[in-house]
Amino acid sequence: xxLHSVSDSTFEKEVLGSSTPVLVDFWASWCGPCQYIxxxxxxxxxxxxxxxxxxxxxxxxxxxxxxxYQVRGIPTLILYKDGKVIGSISGGHHTKSALADWLxxxxx
Numbered sequence: 001x002x003l004h005s006v007s008d009s010t011f012e013k014e015v016l017g018s019s020t021p022v023l024v025d026f027w028a029s030w031c032g033p034c035q036y037i038x039x040x041x042x043x044x045x046x047x048x049x050x051x052x053x054x055x056x057x058x059x060x061x062x063x064x065x066x067x068x069y070q071v072r073g074i075p076t077l078i079l080y081k082d083g084k085v086i087g088s089i090s091g092g093h094h095t096k097s098a099l100a101d102w103l104x105x106x107x108x
Contacts, residue, residue: 003042006055008062014055016083021107023054026066026076033092034075040096041077044103052079052103079106 006014006024015022025041027034045054059066059074069078069085077099079087087106094102 003038003045003054003056006057008064011057011062011065015080018053018080020050021052021079021081021086023052023077023079023103025054025056026059026069026071026078027056027074028058028060030060031074031092035092037075037092037094040094040099044096044099047100048103052107079103081107 003025015024023041025034025037027038041054048054057065059071066076071078073090075092076088076090078085087102089099089102
């Protein structure tokens, strides 16, 4: 299952305007750790359907949004709820279960 992509032009509507929390994966195609974490996020997305939307934003094609949210390295995952950042985590070394635990903690 490929995750839905958002862009600078759709970010406000699809992420900030979402009634469901949204986890954004800031990534790039050349990034090895991004490739490593991608299948874990795709698998996690199946487990959180209806609770959290997980989307991707390519930082090379969409430079405005990462600048606004001060994304300094990739992959960076930022969780938004009601249009506000409620948590972030960086790096591609996380297991699916660690990501699920982090997500649960952030939403508690």
